[in-house]
Amino acid sequence: MFQIEYPAILGYTFGGTVVSVGPNVDSVKVGDRVAVACWGRAAVDKRFGAYQKYPLALEENLVKLDSQTSLEEGSGVMANLATVVAALSICMKLDYPPIDDRAPSNGKRILIYGGSSSVGGLAVQYATDAGYDVVTTSSPANWDLVQRRGPSSTIDHTLPREQLLESIKASGPYDGIFDAIGSAEVTELMGELLAEDGGLFWSTSPTPADSRLPKNVKKEWGGYSDILVSRDENKDAKVWYLQEYLPKGLSGGRIFSNPSYIFPGGLESVQDALDAFMAGKISGKKVFVNPQDQ
The missing domain is CATH 3.90.180.10 (Medium-chain alcohol dehydrogenases, catalytic domain)
Incomplete structure (x- = not known):
């Protein structure tokens, strides 16, 4: 270290x-x-x-x-893109995308929370190019920016919390979840999303809310760039x-x-x-x- x-x-x-x-x-x-x-x-x-x-x-x-x-x-x-490569392909085991094209659909659906953020936007495009059906979130103000990345569905994260949660649930189920925001609020939301059946999601950082996640929900995070370039x-x-x-x-x-x-x-x-x-x-x-x- x-x-x-x-x-x-x-x-x-x-x-x-x-x-x-x-x-x-x-x-x-x-x-x-x-x-x-x-x-x-x-x-x-x-x-x-x-x-x-x-x-x-x-x-x-x-x-x-x-x-x-x-x-x-x-x-x-x-x-930021190094973070995406490490998080999605090394840690979450998603396919790598082609260099100059988009892979055929593989029928798998991924949730990437925070599609207008730098990491989130790159993650949306990376997963989409790798052949995944990507659901993401954004405010209406950044809608056009996010759509350029090619998600299949974009959910308004400014919706009231219960409505937001129901919209995310309705767009699932998901073969993988990546939180590109890393806030306590999103950690709690992912906990509620997965609470019924349990599950795993990946995030960009720890938060004080991690200790309050349901026992059947696991959150993983890491120094993703370092995972890619230093190991x-x-x-x-x-x-x-x-x-x-x-x-x-x-x-x-x-x-x-x-x-x-x-x-x-x-x-x-x-x-x-x-x-x-x-x-x-x-x-x-x-x-x-x-x-x-x-």
């Missing part, structure tokens, strides 16, 4: 243009555009944190972008993701981020951007700051 050192420079994913390379780096050159995730030891080393003008990047943690892919698009999906048993999946699925999907336009919102003010605005996001003032968008802005 890597321990963070203080003072720390945070920021987990970024995109940029290479200005210098180390002596043993041969996959990129000066002038190349890349998307980077701070996985492994880079996650706790301040030299690699995104919230600075010139962060370092480990060669194994980057993807080279073609001229058609924006920095926002590449960096906006890199870590030897998943090295083939990592290679497939970083060298095939992600770069080709971005280049061909099949993989895309939620719309980007660049928060003005450069590095001085990082805290304001985080505060706005945590306060729920920004929905259905990926928030960026440009460290080169003054």
Whole structure:
């Protein structure tokens, strides 16, 4: 386990243009555009944190972008999609999707709660492309965004709780459930959904509500990106993701981020951007700051 050192420079994913390379780096050159995730030891080393003008990047943690892919698009999906690959295909054992097409329907139905979130939207498209019938949730404000991902059904999560629960039940049964929100409220809702017959659902994080789940309902969660990129048993999946699925999907336009919102003010605005996001003032968008802005 890597321990963070203080003072720390945070920021987990970024995109940029290479200005210098180390002596043993041969996959990129000066002038190349890349998307980077701070996985492994880079996650706790301040030299690699995104919230600075010139962060370092480990060669194994980057993807080279073609001229058609924006920095926002590449960096906006890199870590979130790694989470999806690990959660759905490694942990939940769902099929991997084709790289440049959609698989035929396999007749299985998956619930992905939170289809307008960054992870949720990518999960909806990933599972749909793998041949699953996907039911998801969204507010009406983000309906069009979610529909671009190809779900078979989208449920309004702003409905009164009992009506929401009944709508989710009526769209089942489900061969797998993934909660892309990870809140206590959704944990409780999934507990109610599964309480009658029992079952398992996967989520993005623990919550205080976990201990209150019915005894016949099990919740699993994990550090999904780390599961994909840091475990030897998943090295083939990592290679497939970083060298095939992600770069080709971005280049061909099949993989895309939620719309980007660049928060003005450069590095001085990082805290304001985080505060706005945590306060729920920004929905259905990926928030960026440009460290080169003054």
